[in-house]
Structures are given as C-alpha cells and as structure tokens.
Amino acid sequence: MSITVETAEQHYNDPAVLCCLRQKGTVISASDLEDPAIFPDLEESGLLKLSEDSLTIGQVLGSTLDQDADAMTPLTPKLVSHFAEKKTEESGKITTSLSAAAASGLNNSVIRFSINELKGQIEIPAGFDPSVLPFTIPSAPKLEPEDQIIRTLTQREFDVQEVRIGAETSFQDKVLTIREGLCTESLKADPLVKDAELDIIPPDQRHVYSNTIMDVIPIATKTEGILGEGTTHVMRGAVVILTGVDELGVQVHEFGSCEGYLDEKIRFGRPGSPDPDDIMIRIHVTVQENTGMERRGPFAAHKACDYIIQEIREALKKAPAEACVKEDVYHDYKKTGKPRVVLVKEIMGQGAMHDNVILPTEPAGVKGGRRNVDLGNVPVVLSPNEVRDGGIHALTCIGPATKEVTRHYFREPLVNLMAEDNEINLVGVIFIGSPQVNDEKSYVSARLGALAEALDVEGAIVTTEGFGNNHIDFAENIEQIGRRGIKVVGASYCAYQGQLVVGNKYMDAMIELNKDKDGFENEILADSTLCPSDAKRALLMLKTKMAGVPIEPANRNWSQDVIDANQQFIQ
Amino acid sequence: MDCELTPKLLPGKILEVTDLGVKVTLKGRMGIIQVPLRSVITDKSLQVGQEIRVYLSYIQVV
Known part of the structure; x- marks a missing residue:
C-alpha cells in the first residue's frame, strides 16, 4: 500500500521500495512507495530482499524511473536517475570551534548602531563581555520556588519476631499473639464464609502445601489522622496471606490459582510478596460452594480476613512510639x-x-x-x-x-x-x-x-x-x-x-x-x-x-x- | 475492534481423562479446556498429569 507524504518524511532515511507496478518515466513520489514499517514482515515472508545499494526514500523522491518495475522492488541507482546523493554525516555536524573573529582578538572592538527615532547612540562591545559594558547589568534574582508540603504521613515500623496463637490478641515485646477464637468469630463478616482457619509459617518452614494465594496483606493501622496523613503503625517481619477454596474444594481464582508448596510458588522479596525473612500468617477461608467464581465469594473471604486483621490492628495501635524500629516520613508536595x-x-x-x-x-x-x-x-x-x-x-x-x-x-x-x-x-x-x-x-x-x-x-x-x-x-x-x-x-x-x-x-x-x-x-x-x-x-x-x-x-x-x-x- | 490475534504455543497439563474426552489446564492459568478425545493427537495412552501443548489465542466475540 502506498504511503502519505507525512509517512515518507518520517522514514526519510529508510529504504525506498515500490508499492505497486510502475512504468518507465514515472517521477517517484510518496504514493509510489511502500511503508517501511512492514519491511520486517515482508523480509520474513521472503517477499522482499533489500540490497546494500538500495536508495533511501529521501534520495528517490522526485527522481525518475528508468525502466518498468514490479511491486516490492527496492529502488537502486540502476533503476532510477536524477536521485539525490546521500548526505554524509559530516555535512550536518555543528562545529564548536572558535570563530575567526573571536580568535583574532576582536573582543575589545566596538559595534556601533545608529538609531533614528531616539537621540543618541548605543555602544555594544563585540563578544558581549559584560565587564566592558559602559553600565552594569543588574543581576536577575534567582527564582527557585520551594516545594510546598501539602500533607505529611509518618509510618512507624514495629518489628515482629514471633507470632503465637493464644487466649488474647496482643502485641508486646515484638511478640504478636492472636486470639484462638478469632477465626470462628470472623464468619460473622459474611454469611458466605463457611470456615476460616489460621496458622503461622516461620521463614524456615515454608515447604508447606497451600491453597491458592488470594492476597498478601500488610498489617498496618492508623493511630492519628485519616489515610494519607497523620501517623500509621506498620508491622515489619510479619505479613498476612489469604488463601481460599469453596466448600467443594474448588480453588477460589480457579483460573489464576497458584496452589502448591509456598517456597516454590512465591517469588519472595518482590514489592507485593512476603520478604525472605517474613513470618507468614496464613488465613484460609472456605466460601459457600460455587461462589468462588462469583463476585460475592472472593469478597466475602476478604471481609473475613479483614475482620481478623482488624483485631490485630487494634493491638498494634497501642504499641508505644518509642518501640518502633524505623520511622519514615512521606510528603505530598x-x-x-x-x-x-x-x-x-x-x-x-x-x-x-x-x-x-x-x-x-x-x-x-x-x-x-x-x-x-x-x-x-x-x-x-x-x-x-x-x-x-x-x-x-x-x-x-x-x-x-x-x-x-x-x-x-x-x-x-x-x-x-x-x-x-x-x-x-x-x-x-x-x-x-x-x-x-x-x-x-x-x-x-x-x-x-x-x-x-x-x-x-x-x-x-x-x-x-x-x-x-x-x-x-x-x-x-x-x-x-x-x-x-x-x-x-x-x-x-x-x-x-x-x-x-x-x-x-x-x-x-x-x-x-x-x-x-x-x-x-x-x-x-x-x-x-x-x-x-x-x-x-x-x-x-x-x-x-x-x-x-x-x-x-x-x-x-x-x-x-x-x-x-x-x-x-x-x- | 481491530485486534491482531496471533496464536501462541501454550503448554498445559491434563487434569482429567474420561471415555469421552480430556480436560486440560493451560500454563499461566489462562483457563481450562475440555475437548473430545478425537481432538487430541498422541502416541501415548492418555493419563492425568501428562504435559500437552496447544496453539491458542484469545476468544473474540463476533
């Protein structure tokens, strides 16, 4: 298919190939040429063979075809006359050497302009060296506006070294304890949730089978302000993973499921995945049969999981600020x-x-x-x-x-x-x-x-x-x-x-x-x-x-x- | 919509074999396909877990 003048300009240095049969004497224009964007396809399929002496589109525009030629013929010096010579790269180079005037010491001479409308004259020294001007140029004040802070967020990280199941949910001395009955209680979050279980997977015991990982969720809570500003407490070293099946044992996310051994199924250390040293708190939810592929099923599992995390968040809120191991301050500017x-x-x-x-x-x-x-x-x-x-x-x-x-x-x-x-x-x-x-x-x-x-x-x-x-x-x-x-x-x-x-x-x-x-x-x-x-x-x-x-x-x-x-x- | 649908050679695994056909899962969790036995070319007797390959693209509704 022929190309437009605009396309020809974009491909000025690409090879010129006829798009259709053209007769001797044709003055080559964009409408006679094939689009270089499809050359790779044409070459791959054997329809086109470009030779080293092919002329570029820039060279052939306005030239005359010396003999009849078929479609897909690359234009060469043998086929066309009056084509433009290829510009060598040197001709377009911008030189940065000193001008002859500057080299010969003309810097101190004076250029004089006469102005008809005004009385008097202005003298500007050639070379524009401000030090020899007959007046001083006031230096323009540098205007570099400072970045303005719109809102500030402080994130305090708290180390978690051990996670246990116990009688009460608490977070003290880097030990997180999760209440035993919490999972059963989480069923209240949505009637579609039929069962919820929780277990702890330490970093050195990851070769355990898991149902599909539906999500990896950080444990974080607001202690002051709303989302995006104020203060947030975050647990470091422990992360929640949510897994799920339906009552028939079908994986939620069946099409995208990644059930298998956790150490083989996770690329640890990615922004979204658990870090190599993280303790994983696995929350496994069973939803009503045949709802795993509907909108309500997976959402119910997330709601139950959030119910469990919320009680952990309440414990994290109480962590004393001085116990944090890292404090990051983020600004919106x-x-x-x-x-x-x-x-x-x-x-x-x-x-x-x-x-x-x-x-x-x-x-x-x-x-x-x-x-x-x-x-x-x-x-x-x-x-x-x-x-x-x-x-x-x-x-x-x-x-x-x-x-x-x-x-x-x-x-x-x-x-x-x-x-x-x-x-x-x-x-x-x-x-x-x-x-x-x-x-x-x-x-x-x-x-x-x-x-x-x-x-x-x-x-x-x-x-x-x-x-x-x-x-x-x-x-x-x-x-x-x-x-x-x-x-x-x-x-x-x-x-x-x-x-x-x-x-x-x-x-x-x-x-x-x-x-x-x-x-x-x-x-x-x-x-x-x-x-x-x-x-x-x-x-x-x-x-x-x-x-x-x-x-x-x-x-x-x-x-x-x-x-x-x-x-x-x-x- | 003008889409360029090019088939890709996708590996997969047999999930289920019946007297009627096979059910295969595609690598990359791109779906599960159930086809009659006559659509399967093989030198071996069909078994669950066997690796398969199929040229596939997307489904375009016409």
Missing part, C-alpha cells in the same frame, strides 16, 4: 516550576476477584472503601501518600506472576520513585478500572484522557497488572493521553505469552516487566510484577521522552537483551 506528571495504574474491573477496594478506612483494609467495579471503573485520583498508606486493597486478579496484590500497592516502587524525584512534580496517582466489554473500555479511557488534560500534565506513565483483554484498555489509555500532546510511557508484562493484541503510534516507549526466561506467566506469585529496577527504567524513559530525545523503535519480538541494555543506563 506542590512543586511549582517542575514538569507536572501523573502515574496511571490500570486495575482489573471485569468482576469477581477482578476488582479492588479503593480508600478503605484502615491501611490496606476492606471496610469503608468503595470498589472500582461499583464506581463504573472510571478513573479515581489518589495522592501519592494515600497510595503509600494502603489506599488500595486488591481483590487480586488472576495470573499469579503478574497480579498486583494489596502489599504491592502499599510498597509500589513507581509511586515512591516519582514522588521523591526532584526533577518532576507527581500531581497524583490515577486508578482506572478495566471493564469487560470494549465500549465500556472506550468510555473509561476517554475519561482518563479528559482527566489528564484537566490536570495539565506534561508526562504520564501508564502501568497495568496482568495481561489479556486489559491490554486493549492499556493501549487506549495510552492513546487518549498521547493524542493530547502529553508524553507517555507504558509498563506491562507482555513477553511471549502476553504479547499486545492492539497498538497505536503513542506506544513507542514501553517497559517490559517480564522476569521469566521463556516469557511465560510462570505461576510464581509476583514474579513478573513491577520492581524497583523497572520503575527506574520507566521514569528514565519518561524523562528522555519529555526532553525530546527520540526513542529507538522496539524489536519485533520480545528480547531480554533490550531490557538488559536499557538496565545499564540506570546503574
């Missing part, structure tokens, strides 16, 4: 004069476990929040501090290696990196759901574009968990932002199994999150989720794009070498 950017996190919104609780009352909790499916999956803005304070409780989509669990949002590497970066102004984190049906996807994507426009941002990073039909929204979200002139970078797992099914011209700066050597969703929890190294690549990519530096086109197929090469820029 208003940074005047720095480029405004936004982080867009696409979350699942197709229903059942493809859902998230937004802004619960307690950090990473369930109660008090609203689910994105109920909100129609429209974009919702959270401040960076609200995200870091557990503003998202994930009901956790399927695909163990690529799903983002609650702990992932609590420790989201891009939020931290972008919020603390001194060169940009992260104005907010937008959470947008991914609905099932395509026209709903278009509806929410369009709202995202309008929101980005209203926020007046210059740059955006769009991420998505999982893969599948949510890649359709992913592409559309990027397009809606990009078409408004905002520079945008995308980050997702794609690799071999999750290759993108749609694309557009704004998807030219993409970050691959895959960590599996064969490019598969390898069923190891959190393995191919967004890690600090991916976050650094994404931010550098965004800064590069915003600075106007061209991004090299991606390879046709997923290649780890590209990721490794890019990784070197951030080390």
